Amino acid sequence: MNTTAAPRPGLVVLMAFVVSLSGRFTLERVGLDVPVVNDVRVPLFLVLLLALVLEAHHIGPRPVEGGFALLGILALLGYQGLSVLWVPPGTVTGPAVGDLCAIAGLLLVYFNLAAWDRDRVTATTLKLFHAAAWVYFLAAASGQGHYSNGRWAALGGGPNVFVRIMILGVITSLYLYLRSGERLIWLMPIPAFLFGAVASGSRGGIVALAVTIAVALLAIRPRIDPERIAKPLALVAVVGTVLVIVAGPSIAGYVQQRFVEATIGQGYASSRDVLFQMALRIFLQRPILGTGINGFNIVNDMGLGEQYVHNLPLSIAAEGGFTGLMLLLVAWLGLWHGYTATPAGERSLEARTAAYCGIFIGATSLFSGDYYDARLMWIFLLLAAVRPARDPDTPPR
Template identity: 75%
Template sequence: MTIAPGRPGPVVVMAFIVTLAGRFTLSRAGVDIPIVNDVRVPLFFVLLLCLALEAHRMGPHPVSGGEALLGVLALLGYQGLSALWVPPGTPTGPVVGDLCAVAGLLVVYYTLANWDRDQVTGTTLVLFQVTAWIYFLAAASGRGHAPGNRWAALGGGPNVFVRLMILGVISSIYLYLRSGDRLIWLVPIPAFLFGAIASGSRGGIAALGITAGVALLAIRPKLDFDRLAKPLGLLLVVGAVLVITAGPYIAGFVQSRFVEATIGEGYASQRDVLFRMALRIFLQRPILGTGVSGFYTVTDLGPGEKYVHNLPLATAAEGGFVGLALLTMAWLGLWHAYIAVPKPERSLESRTAAYCGIFIGGASLFSGDYYDARLMWILLLLASVRPAHAPVPSRR
């Protein structure tokens, strides 16, 4: 008896929850349980259990492009190994645990992609849409705002919030195209953009600009202005309503956060200082760097500044030239696997995942640490792997 392969919806939902949970600890809820205090421990256990229970339902859907995964795992492995040469007193345990968690998530998503890559990616994009709405409504209700009245929600900071808002924008475009150009899916875009601006995350807005620039270069030869007239008109109408209702609030915030603080006073949230320190450490230790989490020990900036907030510079400072080379090879491996598929054969899910990954990569130039880049690796991996051609059965 042959069991028909099922669709990997429930397991993908569980994988998404584990990915989104981040480093949430039960201590925030007033509970302290030594082993499971980090919610990733029980969540990973449940995820692996679900994957094992559903393994018999996986059909023969092999994917190619797995060499791209090996490149990312090589980088993560080297970063974990660099804990061997960190300065004395450097707390490496939490960061090594983060690297192992990223590697585990990548293996899980690659396994799911072997099941049904486009189904996994499509379900993940739908979940981004749902999550963006939950975060937007939570922030709009006034709960979880960060200092300076910057929008945030559900325990995440403004930089987490802006990433989910922009992923909500991209997933809205995906749902619009998948549904056959139903305009209803474009309605949330002005609201999500409003939330992104209200987060006050300048890095997130810059990452959106980078992603939009890449997208325009890619689709410029195929732009159909007649087809764009209705969706652009709808966005203008919804945007105008949003500006009329909430314009005064956001105008004052933009003036103080983006114009006066950023342009007028040159305030960069100490990113310029952190970047210069990371570059100096790289020049002092150019081959192997300080080792993972060594930036925190060497700079001694206090508990508030544990990492560089820039993925390439952090990798250079803590991994040296070797780490930077592995990071470059990981990106190039993903890119090579993606372009190996001819453009007409790239699915909508693959292209959308690529833009989502580019956005998270752009955001990783301004905020976050190694674990905060997990979505970039996952989405770029889903964009790069592709269904392999089924082997032709031999005839006797």
């Protein structure tokens, strides 16, 4: 009998997390200009791939279940990259294609990690996002990174990035609470993270949270035990009340202006409605293939800059047409099939938590961000769908 423990992924998981979280950080933000490596993704990806190779060679090939879910996403990304062949003249496609390649690289890394030890990788990733939420919250609470209009942000990311990290902090707090045997201390951060989410002023992020809660309640409704959840809810309510009393006045005026007066009173939508109409018009004009990657700006004569649709399906519809939408649907269905292939009673807590994280990021992608900003959605949903193949002789957990 071989008693040697199988190698487990270690440093490579941390590296994958850093690359995933870092976004498009460039050295120019800190006053440096180094060709090639200005985009920190270049050296980070090299280190990540080296770490993966060094760790993975110890265990050889790894059978996997749900692997077809990756193929659907790669087909969509490949089609989007191929669309450079029909973009309007003058379209700048290099950065967008680079983003697609970066997403594909991250997904290949996480696919290999999931095939290796999905639950361990996911658990480590969730804990790292919990730690990141604390770092972002404390940085923003100290006044570092606030926008001139009062919206909270931190570490070079905008408010819409900040709200994603805050809500991931909420979800990972619930995960740690359940994983620890329902120790109430893990629920204590939830009011702080929710406070940060509101302070970000991201209306789309709040709506995405509501969507995620609705999906979760539909899934767990038959198993809800009122007595079991009474104490946790009371604790969160008490801590939240204290936080609002102590820190609420610092953002009260801003919240009143942003959420009540501007949104409800004036119907202000940060031009999202205009951008959505532009994307829909392009789709109706070019319904089969769309404008090609990054063609939205050129067709609408918006010039160069970060002008994008802020809605993932509409963006794909405008720049990839009906073909792109079908590939998006295939990718989502593949992930759903991979996730549901495991019976509900056998799904690990890690897989379920990753699914909710992916649903939340996907919901935020209906209101903000571009293709690269959706990377965490693909990563979390892939971690929910892909898992090591089970030994036929091993009984289900």
